[in-house]
Amino acid sequence: MSSALTDLFPHPIVQAPMAGGVSVPHLAQAVSEAGGLGFLAAGYKTADGMYQEIKQLRGLTTKPFGVNLFMPQPEYADKAAVDVYAHQLAGEAAWYDTELGDPDSGRDDGYEAKLAVLLDNPVPVVSFHFGVPSSEVLESLRRAGTFTLVTATTPDEALAVERAGADAVIAQGVEAGGHQGTHRDNPETDGTSIGLLSLIAQFREAVGLPIVAAGGIMRGSQIAAALAAGASAAQLGTAFLATPESGANALHKQALTNPLFVRTELTRAFSGRPARGLVNRFLREHGPYAPAAYPEVHHLTSPVRKKAASSGDPQGMALWAGQGHRMAREMPAGQLVEVLVAELDAAATALSGGGIR
Numbered sequence: 001m002s003s004a005l006t007d008l009f010p011h012p013i014v015q016a017p018m019a020g021g022v023s024v025p026h027l028a029q030a031v032s033e034a035g036g037l038g039f040l041a042a043g044y045k046t047a048d049g050m051y052q053e054i055k056q057l058r059g060l061t062t063k064p065f066g067v068n069l070f071m072p073q074p075e076y077a078d079k080a081a082v083d084v085y086a087h088q089l090a091g092e093a094a095w096y097d098t099e100l101g102d103p104d105s106g107r108d109d110g111y112e113a114k115l116a117v118l119l120d121n122p123v124p125v126v127s128f129h130f131g132v133p134s135s136e137v138l139e140s141l142r143r144a145g146t147f148t149l150v151t152a153t154t155p156d157e158a159l160a161v162e163r164a165g166a167d168a169v170i171a172q173g174v175e176a177g178g179h180q181g182t183h184r185d186n187p188e189t190d191g192t193s194i195g196l197l198s199l200i201a202q203f204r205e206a207v208g209l210p211i212v213a214a215g216g217i218m219r220g221s222q223i224a225a226a227l228a229a230g231a232s233a234a235q236l237g238t239a240f241l242a243t244p245e246s247g248a249n250a251l252h253k254q255a256l257t258n259p260l261f262v263r264t265e266l267t268r269a270f271s272g273r274p275a276r277g278l279v280n281r282f283l284r285e286h287g288p289y290a291p292a293a294y295p296e297v298h299h300l301t302s303p304v305r306k307k308a309a310s311s312g313d314p315q316g317m318a319l320w321a322g323q324g325h326r327m328a329r330e331m332p333a334g335q336l337v338e339v340l341v342a343e344l345d346a347a348a349t350a351l352s353g354g355g356i357r
């Protein structure tokens with residue numbers, strides 16, 4: 001690991017920030033206490049909501065942790081396409097006895113206000129999704145003593161992250177659950193996302209930054225593979241989503257290993273940006289027609305997703321999950337860190353001792 005990142009936490013395991021109430025303070029606490037890096041997700045929260053979670057986590061542990069921010073989104077959605085999609089979703093709203101949300105409910109996710117909080121009350125690590133912050137922002141966080149990470153999904157994006165002056169880059173492979181952190185969503189590049197092992201190798205040749213590997217990692221042996229390929233640490237989302245500490249809806253947790261859900265797909269159905277989720281009825285019916293319009297589509301579908309969850313219907317929810325979802329283990333998050341470390345050590349020993357032929 002990069003010295004600065006390794007110095008922060010002993011095991012090369014990062015619990016992915018998961019917006020939507022999944023990576024709650026108790027989950028981050030459990031991971032950080034076990035020697036990994038726990039993360040809070042500020043996405044979709046208010047600046048004050050983020051601050052309250054930070055205060056809560058600080059009351060639970062003195063170990064380092066991270067906070068994740070969404071980058072503000074440029075105005076590029078085709079309004080007419082959003083209207084057509086809203087028309088298509090009218091039946092969903094009627095079925096769940098709710099209204100569609102207002103697609104124009106904001107596109108900056110309170111970025112400036114959240115940054116101001118993080119500069120006033122610095123945290124050990126901040127990561128960014130959906131784009132690259134300015135050099136000034138990254139520099140001011142560095143001066144505040146914060147280590148910065150930015151997600152990238154292609155070597156060009158990794159170069160942009162390096163040029164802006166971040167401390168490390170997250171290599172997010174196509175296997176990853178939840179939203180791809182692509183810097184600018186472009187339907188012309190659909191289907192060109194890169195698998196994690198290849199992505200790590202490509203980043204190694206493109207940039208000199210330390211790499212945190214994300215996407216489909218469920219076992220310590222996969223962490224060993226990512227480290228062998230050149231990553232400094234691994235970021236796991238779906239594996240931690242299944243733990244008792246995660247705030248994910250129980251239906252979402254159960255669906256990960258429910259044989260009814262046979263596969264995942266990248267879809268714009270729920271948010272207007274490609275994100276990987278378990279294929280359910282909503283994804284199947286609407287995915288092919290959803291426009292590239294984030295966060296408009298996110299706002300539009302929000303009441304439907306909430307009502308589906310409260311009525312116990314996983315077929316109308318966004319069941320974000322990585323390709324390894326079937327390997328999810330329900331054990332407590334601290335224990336999961338310990339098991340992953342043991343598996344990582346076993347894989348490393350096998351490699352160095354010639355145990356793998």
Ligand SMILES: Cc1cc2nc3c(=O)[nH]c(=O)nc-3n(C[C@H](O)[C@H](O)[C@H](O)COP(=O)(O)O)c2cc1C
Nearest residue numbers: 016018019129176177178215216236237238320322
């Ligand atoms: C439910 C869920 C929510 C997520 N939310 C965020 C988020 O708020 N910010 C972020 O940077 N990444 C988010 N991600 C992506 C993760 O950072 C990471 O790339 C992904 O979980 C790795 O793949 P895996 O789920 O197969 O481990 C989310 C992933 C999931 C599964």
